[in-house]
Amino acid sequence: MAKVAIIYGMDENFSLSDYEALKKEIHFHNYRYHVLDDPVISDAEFDQMLLKLRAMESIHPEWITPDSPTQRSGAPAAERFEKVRHPAPILSLANAFSEDDIRAWYERIAKLDDRVCRASFVLEPKIDGLTVVLHYRNGIFVQGATRGDGEVGEDITANLRTIKAIPLKIPVEDTGVNVPPELVVRAEAFMMISDFEKLNQELAEKGEKVYQNPRNTAAGSLRQLDPGLVAQRPLTILTYAIVAHNPQKSQWETLMYLKRLGFPVSDLSKRCSGLEEMLACTYEWQAMRAQIPFEVDGVVIKLDDLGLADELGFVGKDPRGALALKFPAQEVTTILNDIGVNVGRTGVLTPYAILEPVEIGGVIVKQATLHNFDYIAEKDIRIGDRVMVKRAGDVIPYIIGPVVDVRKGSEWPYQPPETCPVCHQSVENFEGEVAWYCINSSCPAQIIRNIEHFVSRGAMDIVGMGIKIVEQLVEAGLVHDVADLYSLRKEDLLKLEGFADKKAENLLEAVAASKQQSLGRLITALGIHGIGEVAAEDLATRFDDLDDLSRADAEKIMEIQGFGPNMAEAIVDWFGIEKNREIVRKLKAAGVWPKRASNVSNLPQTLAGKKFVVTGTLTGFSREGIKDYISAHGGKVSDSVSAQTDYLVVGENPGSKLEKARELGVEILTEAQLKEITEKE
Ligand code: IVH
Numbered sequence: 140m141a142k143v144a145i146i147y148g149m150d151e152n153f154s155l156s157d158y159e160a161l162k163k164e165i166h167f168h169n170y171r172y173h174v175l176d177d178p179v180i181s182d183a184e185f186d187q188m189l190l191k192l193r194a195m196e197s198i199h200p201e202w203i204t205p206d207s208p209t210q211r212s213g214a215p216a217a218e219r220f221e222k223v224r225h226p227a228p229i230l231s232l233a234n235a236f237s238e239d240d241i242r243a244w245y246e247r248i249a250k251l252d253d254r255v256c257r258a259s260f261v262l263e264p265k266i267d268g269l270t271v272v273l274h275y276r277n278g279i280f281v282q283g284a285t286r287g288d289g290e291v292g293e294d295i296t297a298n299l300r301t302i303k304a305i306p307l308k309i310p311v312e313d314t315g316v317n318v319p320p321e322l323v324v325r326a327e328a329f330m331m332i333s334d335f336e337k338l339n340q341e342l343a344e345k346g347e348k349v350y351q352n353p354r355n356t357a358a359g360s361l362r363q364l365d366p367g368l369v370a371q372r373p374l375t376i377l378t379y380a381i382v383a384h385n386p387q388k389s390q391w392e393t394l395m396y397l398k399r400l401g402f403p404v405s406d407l408s409k410r411c412s413g414l415e416e417m418l419a420c421t422y423e424w425q426a427m428r429a430q431i432p433f434e435v436d437g438v439v440i441k442l443d444d445l446g447l448a449d450e451l452g453f454v455g456k457d458p459r460g461a462l463a464l465k466f467p468a469q470e471v472t473t474i475l476n477d478i479g480v481n482v483g484r485t486g487v488l489t490p491y492a493i494l495e496p497v498e499i500g501g502v503i504v505k506q507a508t509l510h511n512f513d514y515i516a517e518k519d520i521r522i523g524d525r526v527m528v529k530r531a532g533d534v535i536p537y538i539i540g541p542v543v544d545v546r547k548g549s550e551w552p553y554q555p556p557e558t559c560p561v562c563h564q565s566v567e568n569f570e571g572e573v574a575w576y577c578i579n580s581s582c583p584a585q586i587i588r589n590i591e592h593f594v595s596r597g598a599m600d601i602v603g604m605g606i607k608i609v610e611q612l613v614e615a616g617l618v619h620d621v622a623d624l625y626s627l628r629k630e631d632l633l634k635l636e637g638f639a640d641k642k643a644e645n646l647l648e649a650v651a652a653s654k655q656q657s658l659g660r661l662i663t664a665l666g667i668h669g670i671g672e673v674a675a676e677d678l679a680t681r682f683d684d685l686d687d688l689s690r691a692d693a694e695k696i697m698e699i700q701g702f703g704p705n706m707a708e709a710i711v712d713w714f715g716i717e718k719n720r721e722i723v724r725k726l727k728a729a730g731v732w733p734k735r736a737s738n739v740s741n742l743p744q745t746l747a748g749k750k751f752v753v754t755g756t757l758t759g760f761s762r763e764g765i766k767d768y769i770s771a772h773g774g775k776v777s778d779s780v781s782a783q784t785d786y787l788v789v790g791e792n793p794g795s796k797l798e799k800a801r802e803l804g805v806e807i808l809t810e811a812q813l814k815e816i817t818e819k820e
Contacts, residue, residue: 153195155199155202157195158192158195158196158199158202161188161191161192161195162192162206162207162208163310164188165185165188165189165192165208166208166306166307166308166310167310168180168185168188169208169303170306170310170401172185172303173303173304173375173403174304174306174401174402174403177778177779177781178777178778179750179777179781179783180775180777181775182673183673183676189208189209192207192208192209193209196209204279205279205280205281205300205307206279206280206307206308207307208307210300210307211300211301211303211307211370214297214300214366214367216364216365216366216367217297217364217365218364219364220285220293220294220295220364221293221294222287222291222292222293222294223272223282223284223287223291223292223293223294224290224291225272225284225287225289225290225291225292225323225382226321226323226382226383227323227382227383228289228290228456229270229272229286229287229289229290229292229325229382230289230453230456230457230458231289231456231457232439232457232458232461232462232463233454233457233461233462233463234437234462234463234464234465235440235462235463235464235465236464236465238418238421240462240464241417241418241421241440241462241464242414242418244462245414247459248442248451248459248460251451251459252447252450252451254444254447255442255447257413258413258442258443258444258447259391259410259411259412259413259442259443259444260410260411260413260414260417260440260441260442260443261390261391261394261408261409261410261411261440261441261442261443262408262409262410262411262417262420262421262424262438262439262440262441263379263394263405263407263408263438263439263441264377264405264407264408264424264431264433264435264438264439265435265436265437265438265439265463265464265465266327266329266377266405266433266434266435267329267353267354267433267434267435267436268327268328268329268330268353268354268357268358268376268433268434269285269286269327269328269329269354269357269358269361270285270286270325270326270327270328271283271284271285271286271295271299271325271326271327271328271361271376272284272285272286272292272323272324272325272326272382273299273305273323273324273325273326273378274321274322274323275309275318275321275322275323275324276320276321277318277320278308278309278310278311278318278322279307279308279309280296280299280300280305280306280307280308281296282294282296283295283296283298283299283300283305284296285361285362289456295361295362297366298360298361298363298366298369299328299361300366301366301369301370301374302328302374302375302376303375304375304376304403305326305376306400306401306402309322309400309401310401316396316399316400317386318400319384319386321383321384322381322384323381323382323383323384324378324380324381324382324397324402325378325379325380325381325382326376326377326378326379326402327376327377327379328357328361328374328375328376329353329354329357329374329375329376329377329433329434330353330356330357330372330373330374330375330433331353331373331375331432331433332353332432332433332434333432334373335350335352335353335356335373336535337373338350338356338372338373339510343487343489343510343511343574344483344485344487344574347573348513348573349510349511349514351539352434352529353433353434354434356372357372357374360372360374361374375403376403377403377404377405378397378402378403378404379394379397379404379405379408379439380393381393381396381397385445387445388444388445388446389443389444389445390441390442390443390445390448391410391443393445394408407424407431410443417440421438421440421464424438425466428466428500429500429502435466436465436466437463437464437465437466438463438464438466439461439462439463439464440461440462440463440464441460441461442460442461445460447460448460448461467500469499469500469529469530470499470527470528470529470530470539471497471498471499471527471528472497472525472526472527472528472542473494473495473496473497473504473525473526473528474494474495474523474524474525474526475492475493475494475495475520475521475522475523475524475525475526475538475541476493476494476495476522476523477493477522478490478491478492478493478509478515478522478553479491479492479493479506479560480556480560481584482559482560482561482577482582482584482585482588483585483588484585484588484589484591484592484666485576485585485668486559486576486577486578486579486580486582486585487574487575487576488512488555488556488559488560488566488574488575488576488577489508489509489510489511490509490510490511490512490515490553490555491506491507491508491509492506492507492508492509492520492526492528492538493505493506494506494507494526494528497528499528499529499530499536500530502530504528504530504536506536507528507535507536507537507538508535508536508537508538509537509538510537511573511574512555512573512575513573515553515555518538518540518541519541519543519552520538520540520541520553521541521546521550521551521552521553522550522551522552522553523547523549523550523551524541524542524546524550525541525542525545525546526538526539526540526541526542527539527540527541527542555575559577559579559582559584561577561582561583561584562577562579562581562582562583562584564577564578564579564582566578580716580718581619583613583614586613586618586619586620587606587609587610587613589620589621589666590609590612590613590618590620590621590624591606591609592664592666593621593624593664593665593666594609594624594653594664595664596761596762596763597660597663597672597763598660598663598664599653599656599660599661599664600653600656600660600761600763600764601624601649601650601653602649602761603642603645603646603649604624604646604649604650608635608646611635611636612624612627612635615631615634615635617631620718620721620722620725621664621665621722621726622721622722622725622726622729622731623725624650625650625654625725625726625729625730625731626729627646627647627650629643629644629647632646632647653731654729654730654731655733656733657679657733657767658678658679658682658684658685658733658734658735659672659675659676659678659679659680660675660733661685661726661731661733662675662678662679662685662688663675665713665719665722667709667710667713668709668713669705669706669709670706670709670710674701674702674706677699677701677702678696678699678710679735680735681699681735682735683734683735684732684733684734684735685723685726685727685732686723686727687735688710688714689714689720689723691710691711692711693707693708693710693711694707696710696711742771742772743772744772744773745772745773745816745817745818745819746769746772746773746774746816746817747772747773747774748773749773749774749775749785749786750774750775750776750777750783750784750785750786751769751774751775751776751777751784751785751786751787751788752776752777752778752779752780752784752786752787752788752796752800752805753765753766753776753787753788753790754787754788754789754790754793754794754796754797755789755790755791755792755793755794755797756790756791756792757788757790757791757810758790758791758810759810759814760810765788765810765813768817769813769817772817779796779799780796780799780800780803780805781803782803784800784803784805785805785806786805786806786807786808786813787800787805787806787807787808788808788809788810788813789807789808789809790810
């Protein structure tokens with residue numbers, strides 16, 4: 140036990156208050172990240188804190204309480220969910236579909252109580268998720284339930300604990316806000332569209348079944364009996380009501396109060412002073428619907444005065460004081476003209492629908508994803524079918540299924556290709572996987588995707604090398620693998636369309652500059668299956684260079700925390716392929732050979748302990764480049780300005796960060812001034 144303590148640099152004689160202080164710090168950073176979306180420390184620092192807390196708890200398991208951040212995951216699977224009676228009915232909402240419906244509702248309630256004519260309204264996004272009811276006792280999250288029939292729901296506490304946006308403890312002493320001993324908060328659990336797409340992409344690549352839409356995925360995840368599985372789903376919440384004993388008198392105050400207590404509240408919500416302003420606002424919302432990063436199926440209109448809303452009572456389960464204006468569905472039907480196939484970086488083939496162009500929510504849609512070949516077979520989607528297409532927010536449009544009733548008989552079933560659509564070599568299917576692969580590692584499609592990944596921002600960050608140029612280079616036969624980028628010559632580039640002297644020189648300079656990238660970035664850039672930026676950085680602190688990593692066996696790699704057999708084997712397999720070994724040899728010969736990253740850079744640590752934020756377009760650095768420069772000199776970079784920020788580095792056309800920095804009195808630096816303070820003796 141004591142050994143654990145030594146590893147994390149702890150004093151073995153730490154006290155309960157040291158433990159409590161660390162717990163509080165972790166809660167704070169969790170809140171910055173998951174509620175405010177504004178972290179002030181790096182993920183790695185956060186992980187270190189959590190490791191330290193776990194180490195403390197392994198020595199003093201008796202200190203662990205349900206609000207410990209370590210208790211978010213790991214609860215054993217349940218056999219079934221217990222029933223929970225809600226402290227007050229969890230009401231529903233009446234629907235409206237037009238301005239006329241809203242006006243009719245307004246007149247109805249104004250007739251019942253003329254205070255409505257002078258009332259304000261609060262507009263909130265109608266989040267297309269799942270209602271959850273969160274119980275706090277003395278500020279600690281003790282129980283979470285589904286809505287059920289509105290009277291009795293199911294106890295899904297262990298699942299909800301895994302959602303990092305849910306505070307396990309309300310930081311009463313810090314907020315200074317009065318928290319009733321029993322607080323019951325209503326929220327919507329859901330998934331961000333981008334997280335949903337990432338999840339589906341990962342599932343499709345692994346050849347697993349994909350989910351239909353973010354709502355079903357969130358609902359299905361929360362009904363899992365194993366909280367360990369729920370923890371892997373990127374769920375989040377937004378809160379919008381206090382179910383019982385609300386200390387606030389208005390809806391707006393309730394939202395502000397929840398926010399002060401550390402709950403996530405949508406910053407889209409708005410207070411409007413009367414009917415006309417409220418109506419105008421609903422049109423604005425419809426127009427911006429596509430920009431909302433989660434699925435919203437309407438806007439909820441609520442009387443701000445909760446006392447008045449209460450007095451108006453309800454009809455069935457719908458309170459009179461609130462109404463849901465439903466947006467028109469973002470689903471249309473169109474004809475599936477054909478099915479195309481993309482080839483990904485790993486050779487996986489993904490089918491997509493080629494549609495008769497159709498407008499959905501103001502956007503012309505010509506293509507939609509079909510996920511994988513099994514999906515087409517499962518839904519019996521045929522070429523020539525009229526299909527239902529859905530587009531929600533920024534989600535890539537997808538096919539829900541065929542409209543079978545209008546089939547004419549001329550539609551024909553789709554046959555997955557037997558050869559790769561790009562290199563025409565035969566495709567393969569691995570046992571137990573749905574996906575089909577092109578296994579020709581010289582397939583131009585794979586080479587293009589690999590290079591695209593290699594040069595990308597999070598990898599070697601070769602500025603100016605976009606997909607178009609990568610395609611040109613591969614198609615002209617100038618580049619066959621990523622290492623060939625380093626043997627490009629100016630005269631080669633000048634032969635390509637659109638290249639003049641300056642452009643060729645700039646590109647070659649950017650390629651040459653990328654030789655200085657760290658070992659972590661180079662490992663990321665190789666695109667080994669399952670090895671993202673975080674894993675690559677870990678590897679870069681444990682292996683001297685690519686040769687050293689290539690000699691490691693799976694067992695050695697699995698000694699690193701967080702590396703399981705799949706990741707270890709993927710690395711060993713990658714280096715086992717002769718073509719990849721050749722790439723490594725070529726990189727070494729070209730001088731692309733970064734060494735092990737030590738935690739402390741050997742540059743003078745002139746920026747040690749200082750926190751930086753960068754804004755605007757820089758002239759001497761790329762965005763990633765300046766971050767590396769600051770961290771190599773001991774500074775820290777975060778994404779947004781806060782009271783903790785020491786310096787804001789400004790480029791051209793700085794955004795709102797500059798104003799915020801001025802407000803907070805944060806020191807402002809130009810690039811030149813940054814260099815000056817960094818490189819001073
Ligand atoms: S208020 C009396 N506010 O919409 C309070 N509901 O059709 C009634 N929903 O079951 C609910 N976002 O799951 C409210 N900002 C929001 C909401 C919201 C989503 C859902 C909720 C409810 C359904 C009503």
